[in-house]
Amino acid sequence: MRRVNLLAWFVFMLGMIYFFLPLFSTFEFSLRMKKGVYSFEAYRVAFQDPGFYYNFGSSLLWAALTILCSILLVVPTAYWVHWRLPKARPIVEFVTLMPFVIPAVVLTFGLIRLYGGPPLILTATPIPLIAGYVVLSLPYMYRSVDAGLRAIDIRTLTEAALSLGAGWGTIITQVILPNIRVAILSGVFLTFAIVMGEYVFASLLGWPAFAYYLEEIGAMRAYTPQALSLVSFGITWSMMMLIQWIGRGTRGAEQVAAAH
Amino acid sequence: MAFLEIRNLSKYFGKTVAVKDFSLEIEKGELVSLLGPSGCGKTTTLRVVAGFEVPSEGQVIIDGKDMTFTPPNQRPVGMVFQAYALFPNMTVAGNIGFGLKIAKKSKEEIEQRVREMLELIHMSGFENRYPHQLSGGQQQRVALARALALRPQVLLLDEPLSALDAKIRVALRAEIRSIQQELGITTVYVTHDQEEALSISDRVVVMNNGRIEQVGTPFQIYNFPQTEFVAQFVGTLNAVIAEVMDVKEGVLRFDGQQVYTADKLEGFRSGDRIMIAIRPERLSFANEGRKANILKGTVKNITFLGSIVRIQVKLGENIFFMDTFNNPYLALPRVGDLTEITCSKEAVLVLQRRS
Numbered sequence: 001m002r003r004v005n006l007l008a009w010f011v012f013m014l015g016m017i018y019f020f021l022p023l024f025s026t027f028e029f030s031l032r033m034k035k036g037v038y039s040f041e042a043y044r045v046a047f048q049d050p051g052f053y054y055n056f057g058s059s060l061l062w063a064a065l066t067i068l069c070s071i072l073l074v075v076p077t078a079y080w081v082h083w084r085l086p087k088a089r090p091i092v093e094f095v096t097l098m099p100f101v102i103p104a105v106v107l108t109f110g111l112i113r114l115y116g117g118p119p120l121i122l123t124a125t126p127i128p129l130i131a132g133y134v135v136l137s138l139p140y141m142y143r144s145v146d147a148g149l150r151a152i153d154i155r156t157l158t159e160a161a162l163s164l165g166a167g168w169g170t171i172i173t174q175v176i177l178p179n180i181r182v183a184i185l186s187g188v189f190l191t192f193a194i195v196m197g198e199y200v201f202a203s204l205l206g207w208p209a210f211a212y213y214l215e216e217i218g219a220m221r222a223y224t225p226q227a228l229s230l231v232s233f234g235i236t237w238s239m240m241m242l243i244q245w246i247g248r249g250t251r252g253a254e255q256v257a258a259a260h
Numbered sequence: 261m262a263f264l265e266i267r268n269l270s271k272y273f274g275k276t277v278a279v280k281d282f283s284l285e286i287e288k289g290e291l292v293s294l295l296g297p298s299g300c301g302k303t304t305t306l307r308v309v310a311g312f313e314v315p316s317e318g319q320v321i322i323d324g325k326d327m328t329f330t331p332p333n334q335r336p337v338g339m340v341f342q343a344y345a346l347f348p349n350m351t352v353a354g355n356i357g358f359g360l361k362i363a364k365k366s367k368e369e370i371e372q373r374v375r376e377m378l379e380l381i382h383m384s385g386f387e388n389r390y391p392h393q394l395s396g397g398q399q400q401r402v403a404l405a406r407a408l409a410l411r412p413q414v415l416l417l418d419e420p421l422s423a424l425d426a427k428i429r430v431a432l433r434a435e436i437r438s439i440q441q442e443l444g445i446t447t448v449y450v451t452h453d454q455e456e457a458l459s460i461s462d463r464v465v466v467m468n469n470g471r472i473e474q475v476g477t478p479f480q481i482y483n484f485p486q487t488e489f490v491a492q493f494v495g496t497l498n499a500v501i502a503e504v505m506d507v508k509e510g511v512l513r514f515d516g517q518q519v520y521t522a523d524k525l526e527g528f529r530s531g532d533r534i535m536i537a538i539r540p541e542r543l544s545f546a547n548e549g550r551k552a553n554i555l556k557g558t559v560k561n562i563t564f565l566g567s568i569v570r571i572q573v574k575l576g577e578n579i580f581f582m583d584t585f586n587n588p589y590l591a592l593p594r595v596g597d598l599t600e601i602t603c604s605k606e607a608v609l610v611l612q613r614r615s
Contacts, residue, residue: 160345162332164359178349
């Protein structure tokens with residue numbers, strides 16, 4: 001028993017080292033900007049650059065728009081599939097997995113070809129960028145929402161609400177959304193993390209983005225990109241922890257339904 | 261004129277026939293149960309009345325108005341589901357008041373009605389609890405209150421007690437019946453549990469393969485089944501194939517034994533093979549008082565079922581069940597004993613002709 005415990009601890013520690021050592025090295029390196037002394041100089045330089053705020057702000061905007069579009073697209077689709085078209089679920093699931101198969105570069109050039117010429121020229125607008133991000137985040141958003149919908153009895157809840165006189169707007173906003181809130185939040189944070197770290201779409205479509213900025217300054221400076229990488233990592237991790245906290249801190253409807 | 265009328269209803273799912281030519285009239289304040297095995301079309305019929313399914317053929321008329329194509333949220337119908345279907349994000353008060361809120365009732369009116377409903381289901385003080393804080397029985401009572409809060413003209417209950425344990429089921433079905441009678445609400449109750457249907461209904465509709473087998477009071481359904489299916493499905497039954505010996509005198513024979521029936525055998529001829537049935541409780545030991553029919557057999561098994569003792573008697577090829585009330589002084593035969601059992605002519609039901 002004791003031997004098993006020791007082995008488990010050894011494997012665990014090995015995993016922790018594998019995970020944290022690169023982070024620690026990056027952090028340690030980012031503190032070496034001033035010769036001979038550890039300092040947060042790289043962070044100060046990074047945060048003083050107007051380009052950081054411009055690109056970071058742009059990514060935040062893209063993330064917000066992507067999240068909005070994803071929710072508007074995915075929630076009603078997933079709901080309808082559960083409620084009326086359960087047989088279509090495998091097809092929808094397959095479609096949502098396409099971003100794992102089609103490389104982002106191929107997708108971007110497809111968007112440029114499609115929307116770069118008549119009849120619909122959209123490449124001058126951020127619409128293809130947002131559309132690309134929506135597609136990219138589709139597996140995560142759809143699967144989160146789908147898991148939430150699976151946990152509650154959508155059909156019966158919808159019928160119960162209908163029998164009480166509710167219309168579709170009321171059903172979606174007062175019955176469905178509150179009961180899959182945690183699932184949607186989970187999809188939202190994953191989408192946020194993906195958009196904040198996405199490079200290919202922004203660089204090829206020519207829009208400012210945090211990851212693109214990171215790559216750009218990485219080519220010119222040594223310490224600042226390390227600092228910004230850690231900031232980016234911190235944001236992503238914060239999002240993940242927020243999902244965990246929200247999921248644990250509230251007794252979600254999913255848990256309630258599952259308990260029955 | 262009937263309050264709820266279902267006319268020539270048929271429902272097909274692709275090539276599958278779920279309900280075929282179903283017609284029923286239900287009077288105001290009546291509780292009618294749709295009883296049948298899984299897949300017999302009872303829930304589909306209920307869902308058509310609720311508006312969740314559009315019939316392939318036929319009409320649904322409530323209080324003289326054709327509701328066949330009226331959307332479910334515009335029908336004067338309340339529904340209780342097997343899975344409770346309480347909104348997990350809302351409190352008990354929120355659930356009961358949901359329909360009233362949609363109907364744009366004032367806050368005071370909603371509060372007043374929620375209080376009334378909670379009193380009706382004996383759950384005052386539970387307003388602020390969430391569904392996950394309630395037992396199954398409590399949840400179903402809240403679901404009933406929620407369906408009744410809007411004062412619907414018709415109440416539909418889709419196997420509302422199936423998910424509950426036996427004791428709560430019995431208590432809650434009595435409560436449902438009492439509330440239904442108190443409010444005088446027209447109710448359609450779907451169940452596959454014959455005891456439930458027989459105990460709470462004014463009338464029972466027995467369904468099989470999407471069709472009505474028989475409509476009648478629980479007494480009629482149990483005592484005078486009109487088809488083999490009803491006889492087999494409702495209650496325990498000793499059913500055997502017998503040969504008609506004398507049409508005029510009502511004489512039949514099976515396993516070399518002769519029995520008399522009070523049912524008319526008109527239309528049959530001597531030598532016809534027909535299905536007859538005898539309820540276990542209509543049989544008794546011949547030494548307790550001989551009746552028109554005496555059957556000889558061997559005791560195969562004796563089972564205690566609490567208030568009832570069920571005795572299996574082998575009569576030639578067939579094994580008959582005989583139920584007798586349990587009492588401590590009951591003199592039971594032993595397994596393997598030869599015995600005589602008896603029943604009246606009226607106990608022998610003619611079910612179906614077999615050429």
